[in-house]
Amino acid sequence: MAIIEGEPLALPSGTPDDRPNPLGVFARPHNATGFKDWLTTVDHKKIGIMYGAAAMFFLILGGVSALLIRIQLATPNNTFLSADAYNQVFTMHGTIMVFLVVMPIGAAFANFLMPLQVGARDVAFPRINAFSFWVFLFGGLMLNTSWFLGGGADGGWFNYAPNNGIAYSPSSGIDFWNIGLLIAGIGSLTGAINLITTVLNMRAPGMSFMKMPVFVWMTLVTQFLLLFAIPVLTVAQVLLMLDRQFDSNFFNVEQGADPLLWQHLFWIFGHPEVYLMILPAFGIVSEIIPTFSRKPIFGYPFMVFSGVAIGFMGWGVWAHHMFVSGLGPLSVSAFSVATMFIAVPTGVKILNWLATMWGGKLTLNTAMLFSIGLVTQFTIGGLSGVSHAIAPSDTQQTDTYYIVAHFHYVLFGGALFGFVAGMYFWWPKAFGYKLGEKLGKWNFWGMVIGFNLTFGPMHILGLQGMPRRMQTYDDAMGLNLWNFVASVGSFILGVATLLVLVNAYLSSRKWKAAGRPDVGPDPWDGRTIEWSIQSPAPNHNFDVDPVVTSLDDFWHRKYAEDESGKIRRVATGAQLAQPGNGEGVHLPASSYWPIVLAASFPIIGYGIMFTLWLTIPGGLLLVLGLYGWSLEPADDLDLPHDHDDHADLAGVGASHD
């Protein structure tokens, strides 16, 4: 970071006073279409979509590993996976799902949606935004190359010391885990800075804090959590790297080190992490439920402040993952109580969503169903969360399948359901057509049934004493039935999850076959200003900056009270929407350098792991990236500056699907 933030200061280009740069050294790329455009784009919408696509890719990886787990556990004493393979599979499953699926989907929505919702043309630092994505992607890919280079990490997703040390895990799997996530973390950090700056500084005129959509608020909280949580993980990982690669002693018990240091560092990061996985989903359903209940969100200030409160409280509860690590009763009591009280702000949210639905006229389409799915299933996960926040009962439950059930209910039943809801909801804004409702219903019910069939029984398994991370179990333990049920469920769930992608594919085909009919700017009678522009969102977002006068601004423009005090529709969304004419709008040009710069990190990473020689080309590439970055002119000089030339750009958004 220091390099990125610091270095360019020293460089003589790109300053407002010597722009436009007369020498055009390192001209910017200017392809508006094709894959090269995707590689060089700095458009927040495309970057958001790429985050989403990458997450889907990793979801399949994580999902396949989940299914491997379930196959292995379907029957007792199964030998489908060896102990070693099993350990790698569940570690990589957890790691992929958390860091490479849920976090990037959150980033996808934040990137795609947040600038639209605050009425901005792009994020504050578009090139850094692209860099964040690429560095995340390369970190994630590097992590997954471990499968082919000596095996994946085998320490569990929280990788406790000293089991993560070179003595106990001599293969390079954990190095991949460590360095891959370190790299991905750089992306999260730069992304957080970028997005927070955008929310704080680039809101449309009139959009005060209390007029921001709930999703924007949740993005803000999430990114603050990231901003502060990532460095703590970074420190843990750096210490581990120093231990593994450079023989230091941070987790060397023989030298008197305390392995709990790792646990504290990891969970100080880890707990804020779980909230930063759920809050974007909370934000999403806070947009969907009011829209399809045809009512404003119930208790907006409470929604906002409970989100902020969760963000704050999330920092004070990490040791609930360590109730049996031997902290001593005082700490355990303190953390137990603190954890229980997180149920309060979360409960406010749940109940406010219910109250929003109460008395509404509900349109139960797929997006809404998934949202309701989140509300109910997250509650189940939250309640089991509270049951192990009670420390004594956690001594029975921790590290059993009861915990596995808890976190899949909050992560899959909560976060992922919310994200799928969001995909159905904003798909038209991104791609210009709706996802099929019929398949959507199948999608939803398949997922609900598969999900509960998979993870519901895990509550029972856990309470019957099945510890987690078990490669196998014995016949005599009485665990056969529910394990088998869970395995069956997981396949239903897998197929149902795939339907999201199938639906996207089929709907797009149908749409194209029908000659790409216009879905209209406002297909759902939406409430926030992203619905006031064409679908798919034009490259330049807003023709003119929107001026916001109230919460749910767009809705208030469509509806007004008549003389009798009755609320009537005064205009449709299509009537009010901006026509999507980008004339006179100047957009930041694409750039090669984010991806070049990002590519240097994994090379350095491999160098640290295998041979320090490799860090030299990696370092050179890094320097080259920074060099190119700093030399790049602020604008693409090849794009003529006359204002009428930008109409072609506006069409770009529509050309992908």
Added chain:
Amino acid sequence: MFTWGPKYLFGVSISALIGAVVYGLVTGGDPIGVVSLGYKGGVGDHLGYVMLIAAFVSAQVLCWIMVATRDGDAEVLAQRVGAGAVPPVQAPADPSYWGVVTAFGVAAVVVGLALSSLFFYLGLAVLMVAALMWLLLAWSDRASGDPEVNRVVRDRVAGPFEVPLLSLLAFAVVAIAFSRVFLAASKTGATVAGGIATVIIFGGAVLASRISLKPALMRSVVVLLGVVVLAAGIVGAAAGERDFHHGEEHGDSHSIDEGEGE
């Protein structure tokens, strides 16, 4: 898109690489060593091999810079500047001193071969830098007919390297010089030396900010200061480190050999 410059340089670099490999093999290098830059296995005759690899690297770097800058094509540049016409190419206005530096580098390498590897590597570094800068200068000199423009061209390309690297160099020289002085002095001596240096620098700055010195005088003072620091550093380095053993008061020494720690 690819003008003759990069193509030419690319050719040069590839020949240098092939040359390096062949040379390495011929002079007894290990095949793996030769292709892995000596990571595993020997590379044969070091000097020649390294020179050829250095040529390869610098040609590559320049090649890609030229690709990116479209070979500094004067027409393109002029178009961008909005100038109507391209001034005719002129002979470079200033004599280039990179030749001297290169000669110095070669000398250092030769001396280094005979005396110490430090000189050898220093010489190599100088050679690399000189080669790069010289080529860059030559290239920018034919960018346009206007030496002023040419200088700007050069600066734009070199600046992002030059400025931070020079900064790093300046910083490293000062910091290392100070550390040598401290290391040579006694424990108390180090503190005193540091204190004096601080007082001089900060006091000087305060003075300078209050009174108005002639720029020339200022410059000489700064240069003088630099020379003093450098000289002190060299003297310190030459004096060597003091004896380290814990707690200077107790006589019995317990210094640990360098190797032992690792």
Added chain:
Amino acid sequence: MSDTAISENAHDTAHDHDAHDHPQEKQYWVIFAILAVLTAVEVAWSYLGLTGPALVLPLIVMMLAKFFLVAGVFMHLYFDLKMLNGKYFTWAFAGAVVLAVIVYLVVFATFHFRFAYFG
């Protein structure tokens, strides 16, 4: 009902600030003098041969004083926070600082507790 809790006009706050709010050079010198004195006292204190809280507490207090002086004046935090919508950011900032301190104390309580309850 909801829009009044915190309202702030995004446009009004944008104003040029460099010139007037910031402290003048003289203040910088004063702050520096205070910092220097604090450092001197700190070092002297560490030579008194005290142990336990008598050593640690005053040092921590002085350390924090230095910390906030640098952050507040040299880094213009006091002025910048005031210039932003003062109340909101100041509270958020203060909240974060308090939280950080608590978290910190708790970690250390945790690590040292082991010695106390054993036996």
Added chain:
Amino acid sequence: MTKFARPTVWRRRRGPATLVQDMNASLTAARGRRGVPSAAFALVALLTLSACAEDKPLNTFEPRGPQAQMIDNLMTRIWVIMAIVFVLVVGGGIALAIKGRVKAEDFDYEDLPYQRHGNDKLEIGWTIAPAVLLAIICIPTVATIWKLEERNEPQELDVMVIGRQWWWEYRYDVDGDGFFQDANGDGVVDDKDIEWPLELALDNDDLSIANELVIPTGEQIDLVITSGDVIHSFWIPRLNGKRDAVPGRIHTWSLEADEPGKYNGWCTEYCGLSHARMRMSTIALSPADFETWYANQMLQAELPEAPAEGEVASPEWAGRQTFEQVCASCHVVDTPGFEYAENFVAPLTAKAAPNLTHFATRSVMAGAIFSQYSEDPTGRLIDADDDSFDVSNYLGLADEGRFNDAQLRRWISDAPSQKAMAAEDQRGMPAFPQLTDEDLTNLVAYLATLD
């Protein structure tokens, strides 16, 4: 609701038959009284109770000692509260969705529902209500946390539990000096007094056994838990919750069993390759039996009789010879007249292998995954439940004929094929391809004498 309370007589496990009746009763009662919510409530009841319906050796719902009972009592209340919230919120959500739904085509844009923005009183209400509820739960929670930390005076029987990859070592402080190693210290166990790394010193006055912890009933046994390599977690669900075994740290925990029996457990902190095969069991013996067991364990193992001149050596004797050559670099059998190297440390990352002095008095081996007495040819622990509990096994009275030697042979000749281990990295027992069939027979014969 009373269905959730634990039966007051908890010492006896409830048979499946009564449970099914209970469940049926609760279901019908629920259906009759409160419709949907009660049905959901009953569903939870069903799921919860179904946990007890079969033999589940690790079930967390079957407390068999005061600590586990304490936890269970606390949990019972929590389940009730959770069930209520569950029914209200999930049921409410579904009900609202069903009630409020309007087909998208039927929706009339001119006829919006009432646009309520919120209701401060309501919202404050449902902020405060859960808070109060939780505050109430906090009280017994915190009380239980502290109660679980209550320990005996240090003089009583203390056992040190050491997690190893991938088995458990138990050391009894026989001489009561507060140490588990040698007798030259004083005072209680404190971080400072534990010598690290914990090595198996042989001039040991104390007792070291593996995999099976034996305790007397009716008495709180204090455990001192640590680890020799990575973090493990000690857990006997029916006696108490778990506590991590962290290398370099000493944690305490207590166990108490009300009745003699076998209480199984499983290492619950992920500890590497064979985490899944690191189980444990605790044997509670009546105080009198415990004394017998203890006295027996304190004896050194006898040496097999040496063959007289010209006689053919007995298999036991031959096995003993092989043992000394091959196995004694890691395993200890404390026998008279045999000198081990001072400060014997096994060449393992864990620094120790199971002490085999009284190997034949244990009913399980190798991280409690195989049963010595199993009739199953695979040796798997098919009799994990207390029904198999046979006191005589532990008192050195076992009928030798029952010894499952097929499994033991497989183990000795190629342990890594029986249990995932990384012997090449000094974690776990290596394979011994060089041992002949005869060697194996001899070794098994010798091991069978170790009672």
Added chain:
Amino acid sequence: MTDVTVDQVVDHHDDHGGGHASSLGLSNMKLAFWLFLGSECLLFGALISSYLLSKTRFITEIIAGNPNVVSTMPAELIQEFQEKGSVEPMFDIPFTSLSSFVLLMSSLSMVLAHSAIVKGDQRNTRLWLGTTAMLGSIFIGGQIYEFTAFYREGLTFTNNLFGSAFFTLTGFHGIHVTGGIIMLLSLLFLSFQGKLNSSRAETVELVGLYWHFVDVVWVLIFTIVYLIP
């Protein structure tokens, strides 16, 4: 800085009327920089915690006489550690006090540089930038000296917990200072090339923020590591 901020984009747009002002009245760059520093706080917080824990454990083991630990350093040092019950005998407080003082002083010269550039006073901007960089270099020179001295006395990065933790924490800080110095000197070079006029006062301010931050971290390290060993 060189990133194409949307501010610039908006600049363009402003020509045609309308467009965003920054909602908070801070530039994006400055806001982002503050956020970055906030995140750095956590980085150093975690590093300092790790140091404190490791050092405490080290001393505990030394006092307990753990042979694995005791054998990692010269007996004489160990003995002093044991006597004092702390790692204090390792440190050279007078010298480190001087270093800390130097760093504080450099903070002053940094603000002076900033106020000079705000006033458009090129000469003093250069003077103070140079002074700041010079003082920073003395600090780093001191750190090189200290590291070498420790190394010679028998404390290395790999030999025990204290060594690992000490070198990691102070090394991280040292790298930050080095980065700061390079930025300062680069500014100085730019100033000589005439590319640093008052319109770039914010650049100087940002480098200044970074510099003060690094100073503030040292304020913490000095007290926590050196004065309260």
